[in-house]
Amino acid sequence: MEEYIISLEDLKKLADNLIKEGTDLFLPSPDNSRFVRLKKADELKLAPEARPSDISAKQAAFPKCDPVLFYKRDKSTVELKDAEPSANQVLFGLKPCDAAAFGIMNKVFNWDYKDNFFNKRLENTLVIGLACTYSDDYCFCTSVGLSPVSETGSDIFLVRLSDAQFAARAVTDKGIQFVKKYSQLFAKGDSSKSKPALESIKGPARKFDSKKVKDWLDKNFETDFFNPVGDTCLGCGQCAFVCPTCHCFDIVDEDYSYSEGRRMKNWDACQFSLFTLHASGHNPRDNQAKRYRQRVNHKFKYYIDRFKEILCTGCGRCSRGCPVTIDIGSIVTKIGNLT
Amino acid sequence: MDIGYYPGCSLTGTAKEYDQSIRRVFSELGINLVELDDWSCCGATSAHATNHLLSVALPARNLSLAKKQGLKEIFIPCAACYNRFVVAKYEMEKNPGLKKRVEEMIEEKADTDIGIVNMVEMFQRIDKELILAKRQKELKGFKVAAYYGCLLVRPNSITQFDDAEMPTSMEEIIKLTGAEPVDWNFKVECCGASHSITNMNVVLTLSKRIIDDAAENGAEAIIVACPMCHSNLDMRQRNISKQDSQHKNMPILYLSELIGLSLGLDKESLGLGLHFTDTEPVLSRFSTAIVAKE
Amino acid sequence: MMRIGVFVCHCGENIGKTVDCPTVAKEAIKLPNVVYSIDYKYMCSDPGQNMIKQAIAEHKLNAVVVASCSPHMHEKTFRKACAQAGLNPYMCEIANVREHCSWVHDNVEEATKKAVDLIRMTVERIKFNFPLSEIKVPITKKALVIGGGISGIQAALDIAGAGFKVILVEKEPSIGGHMSQLSETFPTLDCSQCILTPRMVEAYQHPNIKLYTYSEVDNVDGFIGNFKVTIRKKARSVKENLCTGCGLCVQKCPIKKAPSEFDEGLANRPAIYVPFPQAVPNIPVIDRTVCTFFKTGKCQMCKKVCGRDAIDFEQKDELITEDVGAIIVATGYKLYKIDKKSKDAAVKGYGEYGYGKYKDVIDGLQFERIASASGPTAGEILRPSDKKQPKKVVFIQCVGSRDPSKGFEYCSKICCMYTAKHAMLYKHKVHDGEAYVFYMDIRAGGKGYDEFVRRAIEEDHVKYIRGRVSRVYEKKGKYIVKGEDTISGVPVEIEADMVVLATAIVAQPEAAKLAQTLGIPYDKYGFYAEVHPKLRPVESSSGGIFLAGACQSPRDIPESVAMASAAASKALVLFGNEMLEREPIVAKVNENTCVGCFYCKKVCAYNAIELKEIKDKKGNLVKVVASVNTGLCQGCGTCNATCPSKSIELIGFNDEQIFYQIKAL
Amino acid sequence: MADIISIARGVFENKKADILIGYTKATSEGRTRPVIVRSADEVQNLVLNSSCLNNLATYLTRKENKGKKVAIVAKGCDIKSIVQLIAESQIKRENVYIIGVKCNGVKRSFEGEDSKKIAEKCLNCNVRTPHLADETVDMSDEGLTGKDEKAELIEKLDSMSAEERFAFWEEQFEKCIKCYACRQACPLCYCERCIADKSMPRWVESSPTKRGNFAWNIVRAFHLSGRCIGCNECERVCPAGIPLSLLNRKMVMVAKSEFGYESGMSADAPTLIGTYDLKDKEEFIK
């Protein structure tokens, strides 16, 4: 694999070029709450030591609300217009646990129906990952097949060498093309530069065996195990909305004015009590314990059954941000220990 | 307290003593009268009878001056001037077209947000306690009739001052001096001022009735807040005496003079020597000497 | 699918002149779900209504929008037409393009555009209408009459005579009202008390009438057919069931000099008193503000002399509740007292007339007492100051009436007539006396009225002077009345011995308070408002509350009596039904989503929200939700706006109707 | 004074409640999380310290807890919400056993710089000693301090032009992802079907568009006007970092200045909405 060296200054130059070309650049906001568009290149900051942003980067390919089509109607006619996903974008400094998520979601968005909105966005997106030096009690990337240094999902992967210097690896073709395009900013390097930095990264302390988790889930659908979680879960959709891999959405048709409207694709969450409410009034998941069971099963069983992937990158956002600190890591660890 | 002051022509001529007493009294009461610089005629004499636009434009010019000179309110002691000002203001507020024409005429922006204060209102807004505290002399037993005339209270919908038929506000001020306002019948009766030049006899008859009723109800003097009223009632008494040998002279005092007396100001400085009808017969009992308060 | 018909009315020229109706109809057909639209000269006419009916049948319309005058005008008409065509009447809505559009705008283009907008909004709204049917409520067939003057007595007698129970409430110790104070009545000059007293007694003795004197209405709850009234029976200090009306207490009371209300202060009465000899009931009352016992704790003379031990110093106000189905308000008027400045800034008093200052300047009611055979002078015309016969009397009309600058703008209506009567009575009693009347106009419309005035002028030689009086003042024992004779154009001065002021008729001072208790509108003067000035003159806008007499505006006796009978007949129309049909505009709770916070209950002025327990199949309590008592709900919708989750909605004005109306803006 | 564990044990031993809602340790140091305890055997993991940020009163209105006798650990601010719930007929006083916490303030946040500061709501607390409780427990004082930055921000916002304020809130509301954590955490958002979930008609656009977010945040603040007791849970749980407390605090200030009203102090006092005063100000009404 090609490895390059790039200074922070040159990264800023790169950013400047991209902004001038009209590419949208996204990176964590100064308060690390979410991904925001970078307006001035010299504000570019890469912080491998920061905790994952409160809200993940998934909106790059799967925005919180996304128009599908627009309509205009009068008494007898309806005029339709497709919505067009937006222009080129570069995601800067994604944690491996964010970068890997696109690949995981890609499976469901291209399973039977090909989701053009997701695909088009992802196609137009270049992911610049960054080796992560952060870990806390809620991180568990190493238990779901990833690591702080995994390059999965990144087109280019950065490793911080010093405050002012980064090693850059072109991971995918798209990444290679990109480096080529801006080759004057990338100096040739080799893996000897990044190796010590990567080796020094320890990764999170939490460890569980995801296979054991699935084994237990396979056999224990009817269970009291989730009742204590259900006791305190508030049923907000925070966990799903901040999650890099949660991809449920709701389609609504909205008349935004008297004669015009739109079809919107909006985030949805399985923790909402209305999520499974039938028109009849029946609700198969009628309490929070069942809803939480769904969440764990979807992530650690159903998705594997169907796509051979764990629907989780171990970023820990859902637990860190949970209003009542329901910690999915400790819950699945406990499950793993049950078998 | 600063307030704008528009004396008008009367107060520089026939009603000099009104002006004099006002300046004395208000300086005593700690009020700074800021005389409107470059003030001009209010139009009370002939404009309002001959040229409507002019009759509004004349006060309007003065109001604009007041605005430019940073005054929020002007005190207008002459009831005729006062009347012109409030009417002009009212008409401009009601009729934007007129206001526009006035502006063309005076070549200024016409301002109607200037407060206009008459003599009685001026005293009303002074703290009663202050007047009582500054009072040097209680004019006890001094029976006076408060005469309002027409210009202060009419048209009442415009002046919005007191009751046009039964005003009582001047009495309240008079009581502060210790003098006793009498209950009488002709406090808003016409004195005939508008006939002063053309039909003197009407003036004499009407003025005499006013003076007689005041006397019948026990008044020793009539208190006024208008130079027109004053000149008619004061000046005509000589002619009245010619027609009626029984006529007893009745001194006509300005409200400001009465207040001045109670504040212990000397008669000279209040202009009490400038009256046609001698004031001394009734006022002699109030010496000008200032008696220290207990 | 909604199939809506739009009917655009020209209202002759009224709408058609400023709204291009054919264009409006063409625009309307373009609206989604509108399958038929047409414009027509008079939609409310028979052919117009038939067009609607036909269109409903031919085009299978299931909703109708009529663009016409205000719904207050013809909503009922058009709904009825729809009903006749088999469409539920509540599937018809009005777009008000007359009062709110054609009549208030000049520009045809703008008015037409607005009319189209209003129709579009109504079309969107009607998509969320659904068929409704009237609500039936039982009726309490008993009436409350407030006020025991001639109007109240008449109304009570009429209803009682028809066989229904009546509660008659009078705030004074006796019924009779102002009419009992009058001497003779115009234009017949028959004795007021002679014709009134029998009616008072009849009311007192009528088995269907329950009389509460010295009582007031404290509170009114409920609605048409079902009012709950709280009556405050003030402490009379005399036990009504024991008192025989012998009058000994009145004679013995040492306090003699309380001014008599009945005699308008021209005579005195004791602390314990019967307002007048013919009072009904003939039971005394203690005026606690002047009674020695209540002031000092000593005396009790009345108690000592009462053979029946009927005096009760301890008596307290008593609250009585009564259920009634209809209320007639007949609270009458007061005369404007010009000696005191009214709190109402518009009325500045008439101090220049010397009322209150000169004893011989009196008002109309005082003159009535002087002229009355039962009055303080036993009917002899003597002036109050020195009890001498006045030889010259000046009557001044319109004191406070028709005077926008100082008084009230309205005409007090009865003064022209009673002044003529006064002058006439004076001339009949003082043959050598002179009577002058200052007037503005003579308004003597009424049977025999103008003849009456002519008689005063021509036969009794009352001198009428057209003009106003500027001042009345005393000079050497005479009252100088200065005025102007506008016909000859000269100032007039009359040296009078007595002056009578025809002061304005004003609403009772507590009129506004009572109106708020009853929930009926009133005008800026405090007179109660009728729902329609011409066609519904005795009905207030609150169902089941009717108006009679001078509480609605100045009225003379025949009018008051006519109004009273009219109001009574309105009550009787109501009582003629077993059940009341009400518009089904009431709130409805979505019990699935109601969480039982009961904010709806807190804001409901009618106690219409009740608690309802929701139980599961096993009978376990699931939750407590709000539930609407449709009999009590009046359909204001305050609950709807207050409910955070919109779990209670007002039928007829539900959220969807309003939502889509806004959206169609 | 007894500690929370022995008090909780007492609750079960003396059958004062069927369940107890309290705090227990969370995965990481410095955090706690809510827990429902059902017997005396489970009480040993209960904790009480200045990291007990949650307002547990939000659990009182849950379906599964209805009809039960519930013991609850509640700080003064939390008790205010209990009072409000009683005033709004959501719970009955006799069904809740309040273990009131004498509290000197809690942390502003579990982690980071803010975890060293006192929560802003604690700065002007008037219920450090519980105003309604069946039993009280002392919480150790860590001597937290901090500034009321939000108060300053409210003042700053008040002094801005309407345009500037709109711009401020546009930026804030744009962040909203409509996860409704604010609503779910709020003890007073107990509606079975929130107006935001009502689809016929759709008063609040369900999409997290700018105007949908404006509508939601306005309606949320309005429905809490005169009710919010200032526990600040909405803001604490907002993953988008919207300073929701500004809205609530502003409305609390308005309730106080316009009506002299403070919510959550007495369950018998009339509520602000649902009552009126003839003298309510109306200078803005023509």
Added chain:
Amino acid sequence: MSDSSFEPKIVAFVCNWCTYTGADLAGTSRMKYQSNVRMIRLPCTGRIDPMFIIKAFESGADGVLVSGCHPGDCHYTAGNYHARRRWILFRQLLKFVGIDESRVFFSWVSASEGKKWVDVINEVTDTVRSKGPFTNYQKLNKEFTING
């Protein structure tokens, strides 16, 4: 705003008994006023939900007028008092979130105040016209639209 051709869109929420009838009276008396206001009739001001005002802005209104019976005159006894309290709170909230509260007008117009209704409508229309289009809200309305 200097757009001279700008004609504001204004919606009025009025009670049936006072203001609506007052507006009828203005019509019956043939008084004239500007044509920008579209009226929505409710039984009582108590029925007027603040959400109506938000919805009106979402529907492109530049100004909103809310009008009902004078205090003490409510046909339903107290609906206007409850409404008044709601408005006090809601106005302050609107103000705080930067929605120009001076675009929301409140008035008491009784059934006999046809003239007052005319004055209110004209004043509201003139005020909103001079303020110009409510661009702040229209900006929100434009997001994710067919032409947006």
